[in-house]
Amino acid sequence: xxxxxxxxxxxFGAGYxxxxxxxxxxxxxxxxxxxxxxxxxGDTFSGFSQLHFLTLTxxxxxxxxxxxxxxxxxxxxxxxxxxxxxxxxxxxTLLWVPFAWKYVLLGLGLFRLFDIWKPLGIRKLEKLxxxxxxxxxDVLAGVYAWIVLQTLIYFGV
Numbered sequence: 001x002x003x004x005x006x007x008x009x010x011x012f013g014a015g016y017x018x019x020x021x022x023x024x025x026x027x028x029x030x031x032x033x034x035x036x037x038x039x040x041x042g043d044t045f046s047g048f049s050q051l052h053f054l055t056l057t058x059x060x061x062x063x064x065x066x067x068x069x070x071x072x073x074x075x076x077x078x079x080x081x082x083x084x085x086x087x088x089x090x091x092x093t094l095l096w097v098p099f100a101w102k103y104v105l106l107g108l109g110l111f112r113l114f115d116i117w118k119p120l121g122i123r124k125l126e127k128l129x130x131x132x133x134x135x136x137x138d139v140l141a142g143v144y145a146w147i148v149l150q151t152l153i154y155f156g157v
Contacts, residue, residue: 005067008084015081025083026112029090030104037099050096057091061135064088068131078126078134085138089115092142093149103153110145120144 010016010025017024036048064084075082093111097103114122115138122144125137 002070005070008063008067009071009082011083011087015083021080021083022086022115023112025086026090026108026115028083029087030094030108032087033091033094034099034104053091054095057088057095060084060091061088061139064135065131068134072130077130082134085135086111086115088135089138089142089145092139093145095146097146097149097153102157103149106152106157107145107149110148111142114141114144 007013011028014024014028015021033053036053064087067084068078068082071082078085090108090111093107094104097107118126118137118141120140122137122140125140126133128136
């Protein structure tokens, strides 16, 4: 069972990246987003809606909380290899964003900026206990990145 939690927490191993594991996790999230909405596989995922994506984001967030709670005993609080929080935050950034490569890349940059900088209360959420603290700072970083991205899209960027 612990191997399942490790797979979830590391976003299928992205967290083991020797360089910028958080960015690797966010890139994995963008890759999944592209697979779902980018039309790479034609109509394979044509029935997958933004509501499905929101549901998947909630499920990943919950799974991330559970997995990091289980692994905290062995790995400590929020180790670099735990990147499922970046997946959830990145997906929040891309919710209800029309698919275009420029928005995926801009969303990636904005999310990583807020995740690393941690302004406006993001850092305080890290202090929440266990997996909740691990996940919620990235959730809020994703919300802030989403607001900026939606504003830029609205103004025609």
